[in-house]
Amino acid sequence: MEFQEIGFIGFGLIGGSIAKKLKKDHPQVRIYATARHPETIEAAFAEHLTENRECLPLSAFAGCDCIFLCAPVQLNISYLRELKNIIKEDCLITDVGSTKTEIHKEAAALGLEKNFIGGHPMTGSEKTGIRNASEYLLENAYYIITPTAQSNPETVRRFADFVRSLGSIPLVLNYEAHDYATASISHLPHMIAFSLVNLIKEIDDENETMKTIAAGGFKDITRIASSSPVMWENICMSNRAQILKLLDLYTDKLTELRRDIEAADRAAVTDFFQSAKDYRDSFSMPSVHSPTNIYEIYLDLVDEAGEIATIATILAFKGISIKNIGIINNREFEEGVLRIEFYDQKALDLSVRLLKERNYTVHTR
Numbered sequence: 001m002e003f004q005e006i007g008f009i010g011f012g013l014i015g016g017s018i019a020k021k022l023k024k025d026h027p028q029v030r031i032y033a034t035a036r037h038p039e040t041i042e043a044a045f046a047e048h049l050t051e052n053r054e055c056l057p058l059s060a061f062a063g064c065d066c067i068f069l070c071a072p073v074q075l076n077i078s079y080l081r082e083l084k085n086i087i088k089e090d091c092l093i094t095d096v097g098s099t100k101t102e103i104h105k106e107a108a109a110l111g112l113e114k115n116f117i118g119g120h121p122m123t124g125s126e127k128t129g130i131r132n133a134s135e136y137l138l139e140n141a142y143y144i145i146t147p148t149a150q151s152n153p154e155t156v157r158r159f160a161d162f163v164r165s166l167g168s169i170p171l172v173l174n175y176e177a178h179d180y181a182t183a184s185i186s187h188l189p190h191m192i193a194f195s196l197v198n199l200i201k202e203i204d205d206e207n208e209t210m211k212t213i214a215a216g217g218f219k220d221i222t223r224i225a226s227s228s229p230v231m232w233e234n235i236c237m238s239n240r241a242q243i244l245k246l247l248d249l250y251t252d253k254l255t256e257l258r259r260d261i262e263a264a265d266r267a268a269v270t271d272f273f274q275s276a277k278d279y280r281d282s283f284s285m286p287s288v289h290s291p292t293n294i295y296e297i298y299l300d301l302v303d304e305a306g307e308i309a310t311i312a313t314i315l316a317f318k319g320i321s322i323k324n325i326g327i328i329n330n331r332e333f334e335e336g337v338l339r340i341e342f343y344d345q346k347a348l349d350l351s352v353r354l355l356k357e358r359n360y361t362v363h364t365r
Contacts, residue, residue, distance in 0.1 A: 007064040008033040014096045015070030016133030069095040073238040094119045099239040100146045100175035118146035136300045143168035146175040183242035193225040295342040300361040
């Protein structure tokens with residue numbers, strides 16, 4: 001799918017990363033963007049990403065072949081309303097939000113189903129803003145595409161090809177199926193993390209004993225509680241029905257576990273844990289050791305032949321053994337496309353130094 005002129009409404013981590021990838025591979029593409037903060041566009045212009053150096057009114061996007069809505073979900077919906085009478089007839093509008101039902105229903109109400117295709121790149125991190133954007137952020141990440149009832153199948157196919165050109169893996173889903181799936185594997189875990197952190201905050205003693213001794217296990221499962229409160233308030237309001245449904249199911253599961261523990265039913269408790277372990281171990285790159293002993297790094301990786309072999313060779317040359325290595329396809333709130341796990345802290349520290357010396361961007365936690 002060839003676009004000569006592309007617009008971005010909202011130009012943070014995701015929008016900026018898409019733009020950087022586009023400019024790298026297609027420098028002739030003209031990119032126009034607007035954002036809430038003028039300095040965002042000034043920074044983008046300084047990096048030669050945009051044609052404009054100041055924030056634009058929506059009327060300036062009238063000539064765009066494609067417009068990416070990259071603001072919070074509720075704002076994207078309001079922008080969609082304003083764009084209805086601005087865009088040209090064959091303009092494609094897409095978004096990058098993590099919930100889809102509301103914006104799809106609004107597109108239908110506005111008569112824009114032929115122009116709109118939902119999108120959700122499953123990548124990102126707690127770091128935000130154009131300055132943290134990277135042309136590699138979308139490499140090998142799942143990019144969910146949610147067509148409308150009136151989407152032309154050929155347009156969907158071409159948009160999927162466009163997504164592949166960004167280095168991502170397209171996955172076409174019904175928007176309702178998308179929202180239930182993301183509520184299950186992304187939104188619910190965040191609700192649990194936020195709730196668990198607030199619980200510990202409320203029951204900790206005056207010496208902050210719990211906070212002091214919090215180790216790897218607690219920090220790992222609550223890391224995502226550092227995510228943007230405003231963004232998650234938006235997600236809760238836009239995917240409320242699915243999140244409530246999943247919270248009820250999760251509450252039922254906790255009640256089941258509580259009942260078995262209260263009854264001292266050893267077999268039931270063991271079965272509960274074993275079932276979870278078996279399913280978790282069936283995921284890619286399972287960890288079979290205690291979560292307090294994870295020595296891992298994440299790094300950005302150019303999707304070129306031999307890159308993983310090059311990294312493995314760098315480490316092997318220094319006698320560093322790799323415990324596990326693999327590509328992360330769902331990288332929402334996870335930094336780096338390649339995950340490498342080591343046997344001990346010494347190997348991790350040496351690997352970080354070696355890779356940074358060779359200009360790899362390495363993330364640790």
